[in-house]
Amino acid sequence: MTTASPDSISCQVPELAVIVPTYNEAGSVEELARRVAITLEGVDWELIFVDDDSPDGTAERARELSRRDARIRVIQRVGRRGLSSACIEGMLATSAPYLAVMDGDLQHDETLLPRMLAAIKDEDLEIVVGSRYVAGGGVGDWSARRHSMSKVATRIGQRLIRVELQDPMSGFFMVRASVIHACVRRLTGVGFKILLDIFSTAERPLRFRELPFTFRQRHAGSSKLDNAVLWEYLLMLTQKMIGPLIPVRFIAFSVIGGLGVFVHMAVLWPMLQWLGSGAFLLSQSAATLVAMTSNFFLNNLLTYRDMRLRGRQLLWGWLSFVVTCSVGALANVGIANYLFHEGHSGWFLSALAGILVGAVWNYAVTAVYTWKRPQTK
Known part of the structure; x- marks a missing residue:
């Protein structure tokens, strides 16, 4: 029996891959697939759903569609979350020369895809953006607050990239695969x-x-946008400014740690005023615990948003955070107390030195013992 070599096997490489990151979009994936199939008739396409292990069964619903249409594929990510990283993973999972990215909630106008494809090919473009802020575009029924936040973020983004792109915040675009592979x-x-x-x-x-x-209303489900989106946007901008050597989680952890300094001092100063400098050890210990608790909840909400602890896990997470940070806390209190009484450096500098020593330990151990894996939402 002879075996066909890879070179002799003929297969149709899709011209266009549509990448759709999803989380809890089970009610929309079938309608989206139907619309894409109608819109891209005559085009060799594939539709790749990249699902972040949605608890509503989005991945399984998409797999049902794939059983009926081989042009539909599913990547179910377990232990990884985030829209941008999902898009990147989907774009690297195809051989198509052109890649489109769009949301799974039907708020992006899929009928624009053929025009995008024609433009990127005929005009020798590298990227075509679906824009809400050029003539003919719109944001639909957005609230005034959301519109204002988007405009501010847009202006910041334009300064970062320094090109005349009117909608750098758009999540709907088509790009040549070669551009993605290069960067x-x-x-x-x-x-x-x-x-x-x-x-x-x-x-x-x-x-x-x-x-x-024009941005449309959701077909089903609820919006994933919340105040943490702005936080993640600022982190991305910070990462771009300082480069890739410092992990973005460490940046977030450090920022929250800086806020914890203010919490710590806000507790320490009034306690010293009330109890006197003779109670510095007690005051420093209490301030350390309050700041540690504050840092835990903020990190759970923001730094480890994709691994957020809830319910009973939140309590156990806090306990593990306190226990695993106990060495750092002891170093914090011990060093601050020594400097205050023996080094004559004053309460502020003594407290700050203790905080800095504990911070390095806190980041290292909590990444291992507190936020071990993404939690089911």
């Missing part, structure tokens, strides 16, 4: 704004065009 190792993969990440990472200005579309 993928420098992408942060942080947060929700993968388009801004691509533009700011490219070594030279990209050839682009914006096509207008």
Whole structure:
């Protein structure tokens, strides 16, 4: 029996891959697949759902569609979360020369895909952006607050990439695969704004065009946007400014640690005023515990948002945080107490030195023992 060599096996490589990151979109994936199939009739396409282990069964619903249509594929990520990183993973999982990214909630206008494909090919572009902020586009029924936040974020993004892109915050675009392959190792993969990440990472200005579309209402489910989106956006900008050598989680942990200094001092100072300097050890210990608790809840909400602890896990997480940070806390209190009584450095500098010593230990051990894996939401 002879075995066919890989070179002799014929297969149809899709011209366009549509990458759809999902989380709790079980009610939308079938309708999205139906619309994409109608819109891209005559195009060799594939649709790749990249699901972050949705508890509502989004991945299984998408697999049911794949059993009926081989052009539909599913990547179910377990232990990894985040829209940008999901998009990157989906874009690297296809051989298609053109890649489109769109949301799974039907708020992006899929009928724009053929125009995007024609433009990127016929005009020799590298990226085509579905824009809400060029003539003919719109944001639909957005609230005034959301619209204002988007405009501010847009202005910041434009300053970062320094090109005349009207909607750098768009999550709807088409890009040549070669652009992604050239810059993928420098992408942060942080947060929700993968388009801004691509533009700011490219070594030279990209050839682009914006096509207008109007943002639609959700087909099903609820919005994933919350105040943490702004936090992740700021982290991504910070990562871009300082480079890839410092992990973004460490940046977030450090920022929250800095806020913890203010919490610590806000507790320590009034206790010293009330109890006197003779109670410095007690006051420093109490301030350390309060600041530690504050840091735990903020890190759970923001730094480890993709691994957020809830319910009973939240209590156990706090306990593990306190226990595993006990060495750092003892060093914090011991060093601060020694400097205050023996080094004559004053209460502020003594407390600050203790905080800095404990911070390094806290980051190292909590990454291992407190937030071990993503929790089911």
